[in-house]
Amino acid sequence: KAPVFVETTPSDITVECDAIPNAAILTATDTCGTAIVSFTEVTSTDSNCENSYTLTRTWTATDLCGLTSTHQQIITVIDTTVPTFTSILPEDKTVECDAIGDPVILTATDTCGTATVSFTEVTSTDNNCENSYTLTRTWTATDLCGLTSTHQQIITVIDTTAPTFTSVLPDNKTVECDAINEPEFLTATDTCGTAIVSFTEVTSTDNNCENNYTLTRTWTATDLCGLTTTHQQIITVIDTTAPTFTSVLPDDKTVECDAIGDPVILTATDTCGTAIVSFTEVTSTDSNCENNYTLTRTWTATDLCGLTSTHQQIITVIDTTAPTFTSVLPEDKTVECDAIGDAEIVTATDTCGTAIVSFTEVTSTDNNCENNYTLTRTWTATDLCGLTSTHQQIITVIDTTAPEFSTEPTDYTANCDTVTMDFESWIATNAGAEAYDNCSNSETLIWTTEIVSSSTDCGTTYVINFKVTDSCGNSSSKEATYQIIDSTPPSAIDYENSEITVSCGDIPEIPDLKFMDACSNELNIDFSETLDSEQNSGNGYTITRIWNVSDNCNNSAIYEQIIHVSSGVETEDFISLCIVDDLLELSTLLPSDFETTNGTWEAVSASDGFINGNEFDPSIVNLGNYQMIYNTNNECNDRLILNINVNDDCEVLGCTSDIKISKVLTPNNDGHNDYFNIENIDECNFTVHLKIFNRWGKRVYTSNNYKNTWNGHHDNSGMTIGNNSKLPSGTYYYIIHIENQEFKPLTGYIYLGNN
Structure with a gap:
């Protein structure tokens, strides 16, 4: 059995740091003998404050057999008391700037330990005076737990005392202008700091004499707060002595x-x-x-x-001395007329000033040549008093040099149909030649021409000598050739080099071609016409017409016309009609050249639907295929076979868009009119049958489901105009039939520009 404490055990408590009780002394008893009580004390500081902590006291009673009883007391120690100043605290005051005094040293105590006193001093200047301000002094006492007590003193500092001069002050005086002394250097002191002495000097001139004036000297002592003390000296300055x-x-x-x-x-x-x-x-x-x-x-x-x-x-x-020439004086000489040289500029000097040199030049011509003459040059130097000196030079001028060509005469050759300059104009312009002379103006040169040789065989050729002479008879010459040739063959007027295909009844007459030649009035014309009956394998023939034309210079040209003649051409066409379609006028399906043949229709089948000799009514026949033939009854017996399909696959036209058809086709890949265009056929979902015929009624293109793709090429169906798929420029005829619609076929003309 464990021992038992005798005294009442202490309870847990919370106390100020200066009121911690002493530990209680406890004893214990044991039923079987004595018990010893041991004591421990542990401090736990869980904060930043040295005086705020937890104190744990433990008593342990132990008997002789080691059995123990334990009691524990928790004491929470706190610090809430601020420190206290121990010195006399300074009061607020107002003092002169030289009587502020040092700050007081204050001390403080704390109930739980030491207290530290800190000091700060803040200056507040709310005006422009450095010595007038507010001084705030603050003492702060702080204990070990950071608790503080504060004292503050406000000192108002003022400055009301002006500075004082420390030097002897100068008096007023009157002096000569050469006896003005330098201004004295004055100093000053101030009770609250330094004093600056400024100096000004003002000159007052009340008269016209620069050296008669009043000099006012002013010294001003200023302290840091702008308080001033002033001294002024007036000096009267005079000047009475001449230089x-x-x-x-x-x-x-x-x-x-x-x-x-x-x-x-x-x-x-x-x-x-x-x-x-x-x-x-x-x-x-x-x-x-x-x-x-x-x-x-x-x-x-x-x-x-x-x-x-x-x-x-x-x-x-x-002044008694004449002027003197200073230049080297020119001597007499004989020179070519282009080597005379400008007159020398001669200068002169005079002992008493300038000398003016005047110049005269006299020309003496004693012969018929204007460039052979004597030139007398005279220089006269004259000074300001009319005294003169003279020098004279005699120059003998001669001309022995012929003119030179700056541009030689140019040969002229042209075809007789491109002559831009006739012979007289060529001569009049000296064949473009230009000349110059060393002594004469180019306008005074004399031009002469001489025919060296000439020829008029099949053209004209002249060799001309051009001679140019100056005023002294010196001359130069050059030769040039003027030639008109004929190298252009004759040409036909209103001729087209054509190759055409016609039916046997449309062979054109031999055209009356007219020819012209730029150089000849007489032309040789040789005409021939040949027939080739084997070219079209028995189905036609070819007529070749040739004109061979030549002029007097044997320039020749050949012009031809090739005519492919077809006979008995049979054209076949197919159309589809709905059984509810309107009456069809058959003549609207004829190619343009069939319309003037006065032919007749015959019904191979479906005679019930063929009425009035020119109409077909799909509503009175059975569904099926029917054939009609149109005989032209002309000398070539051309005919059209028309195949008609009558069906009940009828569609109601649900499209309200207008159908627009091209008028012009220019397939040059420029993005404009490159294809024969039927607008809105895709939008209206039409099935279009298209046929294109040339001006002779031959079909050159057909499509039973046209999609705006024809660009001026034939499809070799029913063609007899050659192997080239590109159709020639001209006017073509179209027939447009819209399948299973109630309106009539659309026909018209389209112009093809394929150049």
Whole structure:
């Protein structure tokens, strides 16, 4: 049996960190002997606060046999008390900027341990004065658990004291303009910091003299808050002394015009500043010679206030020397007329100024040639007083050079039908030749022509010598050929090189062809006509007509017409009719050339449906196939076999779209009119039977289910016009039958442009 505690065991509690009770002393008894009580204490800190923790106390009673009884007490320790300042706390105050004082050092205590005091100081400047501001001082006491107590002091800092000058202040005075001293350098102090001394100097000029004025000097001491102290000095400045020349002054003199000399540069000084020396020079001419005159030179020294000093010199100037040539003077010479050269530019100098060189040139022609002459050139140098020097050059000019061709005469060859320039115009333009002469203008050159040789056999040929001569008789010449040839054969007027197919009754007459030739009036025409009866294997024949035309120069051309003649052509056609279709007028199915043959219809079968000699009524016959034949009754006995299928496969036309048919076909792959087009046949779900006939009534194309695909080629059905599938340009006839519809076949013409 375990031991038993004697005393009342302590309960769990929560206490402030400064009120933790001492551990209780417990004893225990045991039924079989003594019991020993042991004690342990464990601290658990689960937070950041050193004074907030859990204290676990454990008592264990153990008997002699090791049996134990245990009691445990949990003490929760907390800290909620802030620290306390122990020093006298400073109060708010207003002080001058030089009487703020250092911050007080404050201390604090805490019930559960130590407290640390921190300090901050914040300056708030709400104005423009550096020394007027608010100073906020804050002390914060913090214990080990972060609990705080705060004290704050507001210090209002002001600055009301102006700065003070520390230097001797200058007095007002009156001085000569050369006796103004430099401004004194003044300093100042301020109770709350530094003071800056600024300086201004104002000049007041109330008169016309630059050196008579009032000088106002002002010193201003300013502290950091803009408080100022000022001192002013007035200096009256005057100028009463004229300037003085510092150079040796020149004397009066008489000199040659080239020995005047430049005016002396004089200088002057002034007691109150600079002196400007002005110079004037006046010339007095009392004679006709520009270089004989009197020169009066005056120097005037003027200071800034207009005070002056003057000096004058009189110079008498004379000129007695003629000018001198400075260039190499040209010598006499004999030259070609294109090598004369421009007159040299000769210059001259004069001892007393400029010399003007005048030039004259005189031409003397003593013969009949305008380019052989004598040229006399004279240069005269004249100075300003009329003194002169002269030089003369004699040039003998000759012309011994013939003109030259810049463009030689050009041969002209043309066919007689393309002549763009006749012989007279070719001669008049010198065959395009141009010439130039070293001494004459090209307009003054004389052109002459001479026929060297000529020929008029089958054309015209001239060899011409072109000669050009200058005004002195010097000449050059060149030859050129003018030739008109005939190389073009005669041509037919209104001729088409055609190959046609006609029925035996439509053979055209031999056309009366007209021929022309650009160069000949007499033409040789040889005509022949041949028949080939084997070309079409007994079903027809070919007529070949040939015109061989030649001119006087044996240029020839051949023109032909080929006519394929067919006889007894039989054309077969097929149509489908619904038993409820309207009466069909058979003549609407005839090719265009059958309409004028006065033929007759005959009923091979279905005589019941054939009425009035030209009509077929599908509503009065039985379903089936019927055949009608149209005989042309012409000399070729052409005929049309018409096969008619009468059925009951009738459809009601449910399409309201218009059917539009092409008028023109131009199959050149440009995207326009490339195919014979029947608009809306696909939209209306029509089955279209199409037949195309040429102008001779021969079928060239047929389709029993047309889909807008015909592009001007024949399909070799019923054709007799050759092996080329591309049809010639022309007008064609079409028949359109829409299967099982109630309206009549559609017919009309289409123009095919296949070029």
